[in-house]
Amino acid sequence: MTIPNIVGAGLIVIGAGLGIGKIGGSAMDAIARQPEASGKIQTAMLIAAALIEGIGFAALFAA
């Protein structure tokens, strides 16, 4: 592990964390507005989070 690798890994984690955090926050807002649709929102949230996570892991392997 060299320093650029470590910095890169850190940047990836920041990016992925921000992305997943935003998805989670928006899902919370949506559930608060429409509690009856919480199941559907959760599914959509998990899919979006999984996609970001996939990109994040792919980038981590590259770093």
Add this chain to the structure above:
Amino acid sequence: MNTFKLLKTISLLWILATASISAKPALDKEEHPPQKDLKAEIKAYINHHLQDSYDFSLYSYTDEQGKHIYKGFPLPVILWDNGLKVFASAKFHHGETLAEVDGNYYKLYHGKIYKTDADGSIEYDAHHHPVNEKPLDFSLTKNVVFILLVALLMFFMFSKMARNYQKNPLPTGIGRLLEPIILYIRDDIAIPNIGEKKYKRYMSYLLTVFFFVWIINLLGLTPLGVNVTNNIAVTLALALMTYVITTFSGNKDYWKHIFWMPGVPWPMKIILAPIELLGTFIKPFSLMIRLYANITAGHVVLMSIIGLMFIFKNWIGSPLSFGLAFALSLLELLVAALQAYIFTMLSALYFGSAVEEHDHH
């Protein structure tokens, strides 16, 4: 009552006192610890755990005479090298000796089997990769054994469940636990993503993949050292199955949307075709990476936290390490189920996109 309280206080004080006394020598020792060596040892141990192995070892230690003691049992090694060679992996003595079968010598080197001469010499190329001949390896390694075990377990569990349903529409035994999960996969994963008409064809695959990934992830959390889904070959095989099913069940509309996207101007169609084609490969690729990386990351972090205990070597380290490891194990329990769910969910989504019928554009 008062004497009881007094006793309690005294015993508490005594425990505290002994704890701080026993902690003291450890603190003194920490001034010149073999830190580097220990860290390297923990790293090596974690790397060893992440690899597949030819024997099933529970734990190993070095005794007073400096001899390595391994607890576990060997697994069969099956090689194809001008004829079938079958022997127990105990012959390698954990890589310390050569295995001699029918006049051929095999050496276990960095988790791989190489054919060598009687001295066990290994030749290297410029990049320090061994150039010795590698026989075709069909060994029942630790991962293979656990895949087969889970397959057998699932076969007996679900066939018994199916027989019970023929006698009685109410679930019995393990079925009471599994029926809600199966119904959830049908009603919340398969039907919304694939559609009422065609979901039945894919249910068997979705259920199999969900329970396989889930059970094997849960086994990975036991102290047995099972780590099947941290092997990228296993997740590759799973993702490949999803890819093959998606590709072969793709209808006319699916291919049309890949190669000649309707509803966009023609220059865009030419640009979109390679991107969409690449997308069909990226989808299963991300399935493979996601499962592999999540489980590997979980195991590495968990083992590093347990390793903290040996680095701190005082009374803070062990409770801290225990508490963190406990919390992380709970999180991993969630991740085990979540990854199985995500894998099934995304597989269903891809199947759905392959069989979807579009009205018109």
